[in-house]
Amino acid sequence: MSSSYRSEADRIREQLPKNGKIVFVSGYFNILHPGHLRMIYYAAEQGDRLVIGLIAKPKDHPSSTLPDNDRKIALQSISCVDDVIVMWHGLDALLNDLKPEVVVMGPEHRGKNPAEERLVESYGGHVVYSSGASAPLAPNGENGSDSGTYRSNILKPIGYLDRHQVTLEQLRRYICGFKDLNLWVIGDTIIDEYAFCDAVGMSREDPTIVVRPLKSNFFLGGAGIVAGHARSLGAKVTFATVTGKDEPANFAEDALKKLDINGIVIRDEFRKTTHKKRYRAEGKTMLRVNNFTEQAIEEEAQQQIVAAFEKKAASIDAVIFSDFNYGILPQSLVETITRIAQRHNILVAADSQTSSQIGDISRYRNTWLLTPTEREARVALQNSEDGIVNVAEQLRQKTQAQHIYITLGGEGLLIHTTDVPEGSDEAWNNDRLPAMNQSPKDPAGAGDAMLVMSTLVLAGGGTIWEAAYLGSIASACQVGRVGNIPLKPEEIVRELKHEEHV
Structure with missing residues (x-):
């Protein structure tokens, strides 16, 4: 059963930056609520690529559980989620093939999954228990994916x-x-980095805006x-x-x-x-730092x-x-x-x-x-x-x-x-x-x-x-x-x- 997820695991590894870390979260995620979102956003901060293992709906499960594909689409719409894998063959098989560096579980699971924790530690991974309670609910919503419903904000001139x-x-x-x-x-090659931040507030020591970095995206510019x-x-x-x-x-x-x-x-x-780094919070760029040679x-x-x-x-x-x-x-x-x-x-x-x-x-x-x-x-x-x-x-x-x-x-x-x-x-x-x-x-x-x-x-x-x-x-x-x-x-x-x- 170890090869059940091999092709997906290989694809994810190929897309991972050099020395990058895969972060893994699993669950049913039947109706996404703020608690789910906080943990997902927290998990995204722990590495470079966030993979969610979605527990497949058992045949005898209550009808109130949404179909696998509906739950998968909902998770894919979250901007910081990179991959969603429906776990038809169980959690252990996916962990064995994917070998994520970090596995995030809610604190209520501490001590209840010793076999999974030993499995993760066996290949050098690390289990983190956190609900992400302090994570903001929309760290990168401005860069979210398309909901599937097309609405144009573009108006063309008459005449x-x-x-x-x-x-x-x-x-x-x-x-x-x-x-x-x-x-x-x-012309010039420029790398544009967008550092998405959570605005924490104003420093009491001096008039400085304080932000917490959440995620950086890099673009060819x-x-x-x-x-x-x-x-x-x-x-x-x-x-x-x-x-x-x-x-x-x-x-x-x-x-x-x-x-x-x-x-x-x-x-x-x-x-x-040339590398330009923009710090953004609440949908606005607060500061840009340019690193370049001018000759x-x-x-x-x-x-x-x-x-x-x-x-x-x-x-x-x-x-x-x-x-x-x-x-x-x-x-x-x-x-x-x-x-x-x-x-x-x-x-x-x-x-x-x-x-x-x-x-x-x-x-x-x-x-x-x-x-x-x-x-x-x-x-x-x-x-x-x-x-x-x-x-x-x-x-x-x-x-x-x-x-x-x-x-x-x-x-x-x-x-x-x-x-x-x-x-x-x-x-x-x-x-x-x-x-x-x-x-x-x-x-x-x-x-x-x-x-x-x-x-x-x-x-x-x-x-x-x-x-x-x-x-x-x-x-x-x-x-x-x-x-x-x-x-x-x-x-x-x-x-x-x-x-x-x-």
């Missing part, structure tokens, strides 16, 4: 599609066509998630970057492999892989990226510069890649983020698309006085970009383009899209989703108006969750079918 002669069917065709596109992304979005949406993707020789770089390479992204990852022992990459690394790009240039449809201004994209590299792209008619898009760094979006010349925030555009032009449309036009003239988005946060997006109606005397055209998500959870990554979706649409032959619309939907999907999670085509198609408008 925009008609104004630009855009059809939903055409938008869906672009999404289906992403699989035929070959995209390059060049920066230019890495730009590549991740593109691959998940269907495109073939190559991601060129420079990292340190450290644990965050190992995490990044593993993430790229799982996403099936062709990574050109150059390791530099004198750099740190231009070596000439040798630049030459490696250029050589790889030039070798494949004939088959590349678009390249995105995703610049977080930590030195991965020095001007010489940008100019060389841009010249090669022009020779091969490769679409070039760029974003240069300066929320906490010093950058200049105007150094990206002759692109198809630039996507600065209003502040980034004004800083590049040293212009704090003119209206936003004049700022957009000045940036277009300075950079010779075909299209510019000025992203305005909660106010949405200004589209500024050389795509003018036939017969018009104007040299440029404008329109605006509102921020579509009515209940955003996390603004991080909104611009990345906008950038990659718009680039893919343009590379697939779409207009800037179509690109902006799908880009805005992608951005709205991204801000509706916490952390960088690659977008899926079905998410976007589902929102296109949803007909609520504003």
